[in-house]
Amino acid sequence: MKDSIAPSSVEPLASSFTAAPKSLMERVEDALLPLINLVFLLLMFFIVAGQMQNRALPDLPGTIAEDASDRVRADLMVLASGEWQVDGRKVDANSLARHLPASDSKPSLTVGAAAGTAMADLESLFGLLADRGYQDVVLLTEPSGP
Helix, strand or coil: CCCCCCHHHCCCHHHHHCCCCCCHHHHHHHHHHHHHHHHHHHHHHHHHHCCCCCCECCCCCCCCCCCHHHECCCCEEECCCCCEEECCEEECCCCHHHHCCCCCCCCCEEEEECCCCCHHHHHHHHHHHHHCCCCCEEEEECCCCC
């Protein structure tokens, strides 16, 4: 004898799997999960891809040299008074190009600025350097006192 199920005793499958509608808070939480996952993925990426430079800063005006053998040398120093120095000698705008390395011989020019150097002094210097062909300038500064 064949077992048969009467059609009236079978419930539709869809009705047994339907859940109560989600509240607004549950829907917001569900929508935020992909964003949270993305933030953590970006955090891991920047931790892995970020590089820490193990390069010492050059002696800036007003600092004491610790060990000069492994320190980076600044091509141009800007004192708090606004004066410029190249290799310990004061230079002015007219003689600056003669004392600096050629703009095509180095990938970037390193400029050390003392604490308290006015931004207007740096802007005029950067404009002058750009006119002389220095496109990449690395600015090294020291923090101002407390």
